[in-house]
Amino acid sequence: MFELFKIGFISFTIVDLFDIAIVSFLIYKLYELTKGTIAAQIFLGLIFVLVLSFLAQAANFLALGYLLRLITDIWVIAFIVLFQPEIRRILIVLGRNPFLRLFLKSEERSTSDILVEVAFDMAQYQHGALMVVVKSTGIKGVVETGELLNAKVNHNLLRSIFFPRSPLHDGAVIIRNDIIEAARCTLPLTSATKISGRDLGMRHRAGLGISEQADVISIIVSEETGSISIAEDGVLEVGLSRDKLRRRLESSMQMSREKGWKGVFDHFTKIKK
Numbered sequence: 118m119f120e121l122f123k124i125g126f127i128s129f130t131i132v133d134l135f136d137i138a139i140v141s142f143l144i145y146k147l148y149e150l151t152k153g154t155i156a157a158q159i160f161l162g163l164i165f166v167l168v169l170s171f172l173a174q175a176a177n178f179l180a181l182g183y184l185l186r187l188i189t190d191i192w193v194i195a196f197i198v199l200f201q202p203e204i205r206r207i208l209i210v211l212g213r214n215p216f217l218r219l220f221l222k223s224e225e226r227s228t229s230d231i232l233v234e235v236a237f238d239m240a241q242y243q244h245g246a247l248m249v250v251v252k253s254t255g256i257k258g259v260v261e262t263g264e265l266l267n268a269k270v271n272h273n274l275l276r277s278i279f280f281p282r283s284p285l286h287d288g289a290v291i292i293r294n295d296i297i298e299a300a301r302c303t304l305p306l307t308s309a310t311k312i313s314g315r316d317l318g319m320r321h322r323a324g325l326g327i328s329e330q331a332d333v334i335s336i337i338v339s340e341e342t343g344s345i346s347i348a349e350d351g352v353l354e355v356g357l358s359r360d361k362l363r364r365r366l367e368s369s370m371q372m373s374r375e376k377g378w379k380g381v382f383d384h385f386t387k388i389k390k
Contacts, residue, residue, distance in 0.1 A: 228270050228295045229366035235275045236338055236345050237359055245286075245340030246279040247320050249304070251293040252369060253332040260291050263302030270295050279338075289323060289335075305330055312353055324348040334369045336362070 144164065170185035232248060239246050249256075264285060268274060270292060278285045278300050288301040304323035311317060317325070324335030328348040335348040346355045347365055357365070 227367075228292070229363055229370060231270055231272050231275070232292075232336060232366060233359060233363045235272055235279075236336055236362065238272075238276060239279055239338045240343040240345055243340055243343040244279055244281060244338065245320055246275075246336070246338040247289040247304075247324050248275070248336040249289050249291050249302075249324070249327055250334045250336070250366070250370070251291065251298075251331070252334060255293060256291065256327070256331050256333065259289075259302050259304060259327065259331075260299045263288060263291070263299035265299050266297050268297045270297055289327070307351075315355075317353075321346060321348075321353065325351065325353045328352075334366070336366075 166185060170182065173182040173185055228250075232250070236246065236248075249259075274297065275290065277283060278290060280286060285300040289304050290300045291298045291302055305326040306319070306322040307317075307326040307329055309317065309325065310322070318339070318341070320340070321337055324337040324346070325348040327333055328335050329351040333349075337346040337348065338344075339346070344355060345357050345362060346353055347357060347362065348354075349365075349369065354365075
């Protein structure tokens with residue numbers, strides 16, 4: 118079916134092309150995940166043995182083929198033993214995939230729950246904080262102004278960042294896809310200095326300013342009063358309760374996910390047309 122070319126009695130079809138492409142992609146991703154470790158060298162060694170075994174069988178080298186078959190017969194067990202940490206890491210990466218999360222119920226706390234807890238913990242001690250959650254397009258220019266972290270959203274990590282004596286507590290934390298991309302980031306300030314007769318501090322002006330220029334939601338904890346505010350689409354809402362903050366975050370993140378899936382669907386629809 119859909120034969121592309123033929124070498125002797127062996128035919129090469131589109132299915133074979135896709136098969137080779139998929140296997141090549143998987144091998145590349147496995148190497149990429151283990152690159153820079155001892156496991157990468159072992160992985161290349163296993164690939165070499167498999168290729169050599171295939172060539173030996175094709176050339177009908179009986180003795181060499183027999184020896185290599187002894188190795189390849191136990192390569193699955195060897196792979197599991199040698200790559201146990203890497204296999205665990207791959208499964209964790211797959212588990213974080215948004216597509217799989219549609220079918221698997223996760224027992225981990227959601228990012229919105231963690232951010233709500235962090236905001237109210239810091240408000241209790243009047244520790245100022247500014248957390249920016251990216252909803253759609255990234256803000257790479259802003260991320261580059263701070264210290265890159267690329268760490269999973271974590272309650273204790275965020276508390277440590279915004280502790281007043283921490284070297285990272287000034288500026289904003291940028292969060293995207295459940296990952297803390299950077300801390301101590303500089304944000305553009307809004308031109309407004311007052312809202313409803315209330316003076317805006319630098320933290321509130323920065324949180325509002327980034328929401329005017331990008332599709333984000335900013336969570337602002339006041340150092341002076343301990344109140345919690347949200348800035349989204351250029352609108353600042355002050356004095357949120359715990360439940361209201363959670364609802365706003367969950368609603369915004371849900372809309373962000375729906376926009377993302379709609380974009381993927383529209384992209385494939387255009388290709389089909």
